[in-house]
Amino acid sequence: MDGENEIKQAYASLLDADFEKAIEWFEQAVRVDPANADFHYKLSMTYARSNKLDKAIEHAIRASELRPDHEAYRYHAATLRARALMLEAGKRMEAGEPLRSALNLLTEAVKLDPLLTEAHLLLAVTYGELERYEPALAAANDALKLDPHNAEAIRLAGEFDRKLNRYSRH
Structure with a gap:
């Protein structure tokens, strides 16, 4: 057998x-x-x-x-762990936990799987909630590079670009 x-x-x-x-x-x-x-x-x-x-x-x-x-096995494990971290970050945010813990999880998720568009989007939202608009815009732009037609990424990139421009004038 x-x-x-x-x-x-x-x-x-x-x-x-x-x-x-x-x-x-x-x-x-x-x-x-x-x-x-x-x-x-x-x-x-x-x-x-x-x-x-x-x-x-x-x-x-x-x-x-x-x-x-075996590179494929390592990559598969990393992408699954990234997805789990992203889901955990989302749960923490929904539960009203401090955004810093979600930020750490999402940062690790995009390191493990740089192609996980949803993690970049959630990272952009998290940075935005923390009023850190430069990294928020960078994360939204990373999501746009992965998915140029993603409506949420387009919206977030525009929002954070406007906020950055508004703060840079003051």
Whole structure:
């Protein structure tokens, strides 16, 4: 037993759009061969598609630990951690916690995944709330570089540009 049959069953489940069954099959493959980084990676991808972020991160990290030389595994783990940090920052902001803690999480998120547009947008909003308009504008512009037609990024960049111009005249 090497787990390949379980992987085939998992793929068949994915083709049937049965993600829960696919997860079960990938989990079985991991149990058969827990040192197989690729199995952990595939399980992580399926968890991520099913919005089970904690489990996705757990297996992404395990895959990158088993194969630290594998760039795709490291990148996948980093992008998942970035998404988790961004979501945590959003929760903290909604709960009315100090913006500094959200700012730290978002700064780390964009370091881990510089392509996460939503993290740049939330970072822009956070800097704006702190009345730090220069980094707010920079974050909004970073979001625009990633998604030039993003209406929220366009709006935020315009807002922070106006605020910077207003403060620079005084």
